[in-house]
Amino acid sequence: MNTRLLAARALRGVVSESRSLTAVLEDILPTIPRALDRAFVQSLSFGVLRWYWQLDWILSRLAAKPIRDDEIRMLALLGLYQLIHSRVKPHAAVAETVAAAERKQWAKPLLNALLRSWQRRQDALRLEMQSSYAAVYSHPDWLLEAIKRDWPEQYTVVLDAANQPPPMALRVNRLKTGRDAYLALLREAGIAAEACARVESAIILAQPAPVEQLPRFDAGWVSVQDGAAQLAPSLLAVEPGMRVLDACAAPGGKTLHLLESCPDIDLLAIDHAPERLRRVEQNLQRAGLDAQARAGDASDPAAWWDGKPFDRILLDAPCSATGVIRRHSDIKMLRQPEDIPQLIQVQRQMLGALWPLLKPGGILVYSTCSILRSENERQTSAFLNEHPEASEVAIRADWGEAVSCGRQILTGADGMDGFYYARLTR
Known part of the structure; x- marks a missing residue:
């Protein structure tokens, strides 16, 4: 099964059916045999939703008329996300996204044209985008305004932070070990981490890691929890x-x-x-x-x-x-x-x-x-x-x-x- 198509179906579950992404992925991820593919589908799904309002604004400028097919529309957003916000090589982002429409041959020329159009017009569209706060900060208008109203001096920093992938934070069980001792265990395991300056029990990993790789996680030495x-x-x-x-x-x-x-x-x-x-x-x-x-x-x-x-x-x-x-x-x-x-x-x-x-x-x-x-x-x-x-x-x-x-x-x-x-x- 094509991973981008699975991600498109996950997105459709959220955007069109108002289901939580967690619930949708609980249905989809177990059907994917390889761990790397599961991680890729998850990353694409979170990423498109993170930048949805920006990607949707761009798609509205590229498409001559709205795309009625939800799955193909999600594939278009996925392609744009890969081109704008991911490390996927542009030629692969276009080719693989187009290939994901394998059961809807009519959509392949459309997807190819939309993504190629972005590559040609991106400088002009980025400039035009500055007139839309919802697109720049990728938040719905009502929420953007609510945050701006409550935090007029900090709202742009808050909105930018909300669009960044979060760090993975751990809570050290100090009945079992101390924070410095657990940081040493992480170093021995080759996992880079640092203490959270404001919270005595908190550790922040340099990169997210599967919990099974964390020393003595199963023994309750640490839990995953934000500081x-x-x-x-x-x-x-x-x-x-x-x-x-x-x-x-x-x-x-x-x-x-x-x-x-x-x-x-x-x-x-x-x-x-x-x-x-x-x-x-x-x-x-x-x-x-x-x-x-x-x-x-x-x-x-x-x-x-x-x-x-x-x-x-x-x-x-x-x-x-x-x-x-x-x-x-x-x-x-x-x-x-x-x-x-x-x-x-x-x-x-x-x-x-x-x-x-x-x-x-x-x-x-x-x-x-x-x-x-x-x-x-x-x-x-x-x-x-x-x-x-x-x-x-x-x-x-x-x-x-x-x-x-x-x-x-x-x-x-x-x-x-x-x-x-x-x-x-x-």
Whole structure:
């Protein structure tokens, strides 16, 4: 099977059927025998979605009329992506993309003409493209404007960072080893890496590597997790004997990290989706750690709470995921402007529902992987205004930047994903 055709079908699943790229690739990749071919299909799929708005703008200038066949349109975008943003040699990008239309002979002359046209006209089209921010920064207009509105001085840097392939970050399990010792193991294995300056448990690899190549990964010595997501345990400041709730816990990275930072806690991890909760259980098993894992909706504690209050609560709330677009480029395609008010309402409900479960003097950490102020500082500020018994515990740190309530990391800052944290107490 032609790898470019498989990538085109993966893209069609996202663009035309509104499926997540992860779900689509879970169907397609197991059918590809060679690991290199699987990696190529994955790279093409992520790359085209990363640059979709730019590629689509270019295609609209090259094609005399819209291409009605979704598969052929995706092949055209794939060809342009290879010519503009990949290391594939131009002659191979054109020839192999045209060849991928093997079952639709009528499309081969069209694809060849479009890609050759770009090669002839690219200088003029690059100049014309400067008039379209959506094309230059490859974001949908509504999202570009939202980011520009919230971060008028930083938005171009944020948008550029969102279009870069992300680094692979690891979290060292300090119950098993120290960060310096694990860096030495990586060097022995021939894997280049460095410590993340802002996060004590984080390592950033120079190049992504399969987890099976990481020393003692199966023994739970490290997990794959972005540095920004590794900040939660330090903000919760858990101590032995505390009762801790990890709400919206799947896939379990923060659950494991809490236990790695202080194993002698009574930890309950909940998630509304039983199939996602199984990921939490699998990760706990790999790391040899214990916690209660229970299916439950954070906005409806009556269905799962035993009535005993918690010393610490971590609410990693559902959000727009605008801070992790560089890892999930399909977010730009799947997220719609009408989703934001709905997510804000869900976040508000969860905060309100979990707050009564916190002991007096306890700490609730609210986090998102969003960079939109409406989901972050405005959300927590509104909560504080509505709950006079609640107050903010200021976060003093050398990462991110202080906002009206909490602290915000913008995409790419110190190599990290976009994340928001606020610490509340009663």
